[in-house]
Amino acid sequence: MNLPPFLLDHWLAAHEFATPPIRYNLAASTGPKWSVDELLALGGGRDIGGVKIGYAPPEGGKRVREALGGFLGVDPDWVVVTTGASEALLIVLCLVARPGANIVLPTPAFSPFAAMADAWGLGVNSYPLQREEGFRQSAEAILVATDDDTALVLVNTPHNPTGAVMPPGEIEALAQKLGERGVPLVVDEVYHPLYFGRQSPTAASVPNAIVMGDMSKALSLAGLRTGWLIIADPELRKRAIDARSYFTISSSPVLEELAAHALDNHEVLLDRLVAVASANRAALSAVMERVSDTVAWAEPEGGTVAFPWFKDGRDSRPFCQALAAAGVLVAPGDCFGSPEHFRVGFAAQAEGFGDALAIFERTLRG
Structure with a gap:
């Protein structure tokens, strides 16, 4: 590699x-x-001195998963904690990698998307975001970039590096069309819920959508290295947890406690x-x-x-x-x-x- x-x-x-x-x-x-110190002082203060420095469960501890479930309005059982959104990306690529398969990505995009896909032996089909159209992402344009070998489609909203937001109706339409073909939609939401003007709901409850997120961007806590996947399908979620066990075993329980406290005061x-x-x-x-x-x-x-x-x-x-x-x-x-x-x-x-x-x-x- x-x-x-x-x-x-x-x-x-x-x-x-x-x-x-x-x-x-x-x-x-x-x-x-x-x-x-500033973080721990929120909400009347929090003392983490009693947290045991051992392993956390590979899917994440109960407290941080419940906090994330509340933050995103989903069942905490759907949450798989990861080491930032970087590990979340590695996990979803691992789950779909197979000979001859490709994934569909926006261009421009955060460069690790394509680099990590290539590392897993996946081809990349791109859908261009036209600056003259405000870098708009549409279901129709994305579907044009798919083919019979497409194993996964990724959208990033709000988008890095452009700040474009994909309308919720477009996300739902895309997820539905892809679901009919057995292709999962991954929605990278690391900037959710920071919007200017009209607010957009998370895609975490959209059928056939897998959501990636982390504490780095909208919650301004990059150093916690705490991310997540939201996966409703129990079998796919089980495979994701197994992959996480192989990659990093677990998060730090100290960082999970800080993350949970931050989410309580988001x-x-x-x-x-x-x-x-x-x-x-x-x-x-x-x-x-x-x-x-x-x-x-x-x-x-x-x-x-x-x-x-x-x-x-x-x-x-x-x-x-x-x-x-x-x-x-x-x-x-x-x-x-x-x-x-x-x-x-x-x-x-x-x-x-x-x-x-x-x-x-x-x-x-x-």
């Missing part, structure tokens, strides 16, 4: 963990950070994220209007990232390098197979976002 270079992580690691670190991180796709986490993301998105929108002679964008409908592009088609990496040298980090579009684009995160920087945008505009005009 020869995995391709993970360009996005290479770019982030070179700047986020540098000494000194980047001044303004607009490449991050997460929300404002929480400390352990309104506070989400309120802070919504406040930061909404204010910064509005500020970014104003800048995008001022630089519209050079850069275009589709305003994100959900999530924490946007995917602007240079109207003249130039490679964005030199601009991203110049911007990083000025103290502001965004992610070059070649990390997503779209060199003329760049990804901007607008939720991690709770303070100084306006200063970062001023540097962005000066660098662009320079």
Whole structure:
């Protein structure tokens, strides 16, 4: 197995963990950070000193699965806890891998989707998201990309890196059509429930849909490395739990307890994220209007990232390098197979976002 270079992580690691670190991180796709003390103080406080440092059940402990069931409005028995959404992706690919099979993915997309599919010997059929259409995902366009060898279809909503949201009716129609062919639909919901304007329900209760999620994005707790799969089918869920047992055995019970406590107080986490993301998105929108002679964008409908592009088609990496040298980090579009684009995160920087945008505009005009 020869995995391709993970360009996005290479770019982030070179700047986020540098000494000194980047001044303004607009490449991050997460929300404002929480400390352990801040998290434990929520809801009147929580003491985790008595948690035993052993193994948790492979499907996740009862407390965190019940908290996730309440958060998503599903039976806790449907929940399989994973080590972030990364392990959730590995599990679903493992379950469908077979010789000659393919999976259907959006383009642009988070690069590990295709890389991990290839690692499992799966072909990739892509359905393009057209920026002129706001990167819209539709059931009709996705079904065109399927064939008799399709083993799984994945949609990501809110979408990384574009912020596009797939309408619930389109998800339901797609899941139904795929179900008639015995093909599961995986819905990557790591940014749920962060929406601007109309809210969208989770797809966790949609027949023939498997939902992936984690604590990293909408709940702003990337370091907990706690993700999940929601699988209603008991036989498929049993296979997923077996796969998890082989991959990582279990989560840390300490992290599960922190995750459960966070979920018990998810309104506070989400309120802070919504406040930061909404204010910064509005500020970014104003800048995008001022630089519209050079850069275009589709305003994100959900999530924490946007995917602007240079109207003249130039490679964005030199601009991203110049911007990083000025103290502001965004992610070059070649990390997503779209060199003329760049990804901007607008939720991690709770303070100084306006200063970062001023540097962005000066660098662009320079």
